[in-house]
Structures are given as C-alpha cells and as structure tokens.
Amino acid sequence: MRFSALVAAALAVVSAGAIAGCASDDSGGGSSKQITVWSEENDASRIQATQRIVAGFTKKTGVKVKLVGVDGSQFDQLVTSAAAAGKLPDVMGALPLDAVQYLAANDLVDTDAVNKTIQTLGGNTLDPAAVKLTQYKGKAAAVPSDAFAQLLVYRKDLFKKAGLPVPNTFDNIGKAAAALHKDGMAGITAATVGNDVFTEQTFEDFALANGCQLVDGSGQPQLTSKPCVDTFSFYTNLIRQHSVPGTQDVDTTRATYFAGKASMVVWSSYILDEMAGLRNDALPTCPECKKDPAFLAKNSGFVTSMQGPDGTRPEQFGEINSWTISKGGNASASQRFVQYMMNEGYTDWLGFAPEGKFPVRKGDAADPKKFVTAWEKLKAGVDKKAPLSDFYSPDVINALKNTMSTLDRWALPQGQGKLLGATQGQFVVPKAISAATSGQKSPEQAAQQAQQAVQQIQKTLR
DSSP states (O other): OOOTTTSOOOSOOOOHHHHTTOSOTTTTSTTOSEEEEEESOOSHHHHHHHHHHHHHHHHHHOOEEEEEEOOGGGHHHHHHHHHHTTOOOSEEEEEOHHHHHHHHHTTOBOHHHHHHHHHHHOGGGBOHHHHHHTEETTEEOOEEEEEEEEEEEEEHHHHHHHTOOOSOBHHHHHHHHHHHOBTTBBSOBOOOOTTOHHHHHHHHHHHHHTTOOSBOTTSOBOTTSHHHHHHHHHHHHHHHHHSOSSOOOHHHHHHHHHTTOBSEEEEETTHHHHHTTOOGGGOOOSGGGGTOTTHHHHTEEEESOBBOTTOSSOBEEEEEEEEEEBTTSOHHHHHHHHHHHTTTTHHHHHTTOTTTOEESBOOOSSOTTHHHHHHHHOEEOSSSOEEGGGTSOHHHHHHHHTGGGTEEOSSTTTTOHHHHHHHHHTTHHHHHHHHHHTTSSOHHHHHHHHHHHHHHHHHHHO
C-alpha cells in the first residue's frame, strides 16, 4: 500500500454502520457460499482490478465474495465497531504490519486458519523474514503477501563526477550531502513535517540502520539511548545544514528531487515508475527531463539498506502487506480465498503496482522462482506502462527483489506492535523531528520529547 498521503480515496470511506452488516450470513461454518473481504487497496481502479481476480475465485470455487474497500486511516475504528457488533469480515487484505498487530493483540485473528493457509501454500515458499514480522507472540497472525522498500535515491552521475562513494553509510551520506550542497542543489531532501507518518517512516529507516530501536526486548522505550540520540542528531544536521528551507513532506521531497534540485532523496520504491515518466501527475521536471523524461531513472542510484556507526549491519525500513482471517468467520472458505490470492491471483495482485509490491512468495513447490520471474515482467506505471527493467539495471532489480533480507521494523520483533501503531497514530516521532529540524529543540531535547510521549502512550495501553 502507498503511504497514507498517496492512497487515492476514490471510494467513499465505508462507515462503521455500513460495515456492521458485511459479514457472511453463515459466518460460523465452512458450508457458506459467501464471504466478506475488506481490502485497504481501496481506490476505485484497484477495487475493480480486485473484483476481476475475485471473479476467478468464485468461478473456480462457487464461493461468492462481497468486497469492501476500507480506508487505512479509519481501520482501527471500523474494526472496533464491527467486532462489537459481531460482524467482522471473514478476510482482511492489504493490511500493513501495524494493522495485523492490532488485530492479533485484540484476539480477532483465527491463527489456526492463518497457519493452515501458510502450510498449504508451503511455508518455505514465503520469505522467512516476512513470516516472522507477521507473527504475534510467536503465532502466525497473517499471511504476508507483498512488500515495498524505503530507498535512498541519489544522483549517481553527480556522485561519479565528484568522486563520491555510494551513500550507504552515515559517513558517506553526510560527506556527500556537504559536498553537493551548492549552486542551487541541496545535498539531500527528506521528510520533516510533523503530522505525517511519512516522516516517521523516513526517520525509522535511518534509526534501524544505526541500531536505534523504539523499545528494547522488555518493551522499555529506547529513544533516549545513544543510537537513537545519535540518529536524531545526524538527521537534524542533514536537514538544517544540507537540505532545502521549510518543512518537507511526501510531495515536496519528490518534487525537489524530480526538479533536479537535490542530490539525494529518501522515498519509497513507489517512486520508481514516476521517476521513469510513467505517471503524468508526478513527472520529473529537471532541465534534462524535458528532453528525456526518464533521465533521472537512468542517472539515479538506489541504496536499499544503509548502516550507521552504532549499527551492527545494514538495515532498512519497509512495509509488508498481508492477508488475515478473522476469528469466528467462515474459516474454510476464507482459507481457500487467501490461497487463491497467493497463487492463481497472485501475479495479477502484484501487477497493481510492481514498484511497490515486491513478491513475498517467491514461487511454489513446482517452480521456486515462479512469482519473482512473473514480477520482473510486470508493467509498472499509470498513464504509461512498461517493465521496470526498461529503465533500471539488473543490479537495481535484483536489489529490489532481495530487500526482505535487510528489511526490519520498530517494535514488532519485540512484540510491541500495538505500541507502534499508537505511536504512529499520534505522530510522536514526526513531531519531535519537526521540532528539531526547525530549530525549536536540540536533537537531544527532541529525543527526550519523543521518549516521554511513548512512555505516556504505554500507560494508556496497560
């Protein structure tokens, strides 16, 4: 799923009252011929595309599917209302990790049905890191489907000209930002706005790379630890010394890089089709791009994981979207549906946005690379369509499809997904970043602000 700021709300948000009647008529048994499926892939074109996949499932199994698009920003509220009414959907899909953790923490997941689905698909066909991140207290809480990665995108032509190394460490990033911040070119552009989860996602990418965790193994907040304070300092210095003036968000960071006015940008892999000139509402505008819309695609490098001085290995932020099965629903039909979406319907599902849907299921028993091979041939883009391989080298494509090896998330390995969701919902880190990068607080004070906010949230969750 795209960042919340990018998800097109083409469908009206489904109200809690409307959803209260969405569950299967015979939700308790396996004989029902209808299930209800919620999907956070909720813009009009993707709902229509999902309907086409669903039609294939119904034709094969005879099970009818009532598909409901839901807005991710309303998800917790809708789930709470539906659960209270005893009308949860049978299946929920395109769920980010925090949503999976929310459902599992509230005992709303049929973990047996999810586990059986994984076993039927073949657990070894799913990326082990994705399987681990979608567990809750050691039990499978969802079937991981696809992922997008956070990337540090850089002008490899400018780096080569200046003799700079790949910006895959804090040291290399800092030196490059300083060296290239001149003549109307910013060293880097990255998010600073205080009321958008995109800022948290960007900072978390740097934090993971530097060994900064939201909490430790016992669940104690760690934002004032040395790795975290160091990350706040590094990020703040990058922005205040080598970036563009004013607050930066998901749109302005992309626009600045696309205009050829920044040597680096931190963005998700969803930038890939846009950088190649395949989306009219987000076209590159650099001087060279007028002659060649794909100029930046050809002259950009991509760091899929980086490492800070306090980190022990290269890591990166990413998001995994999943399918889960509700407790008390039609388990049998739901399992068949998720299996279909991860098998016969899987390539079409990935085809919604190949640049942001890397396959988490690589293949099946007969062909271990079946879905990766299919993904490489899928056409990305909106107004124009073409395979990513038309614009990006085999090395880039290989790095993208192998991002799961370094992908991690705050709080989830420590079993604190509920805390992560609440922290994101209250923009704890974005507010602290905004205060630091605007000069209102020092990095140390910003880290303390965030630490105290997380501690307060913890008290409300106990």
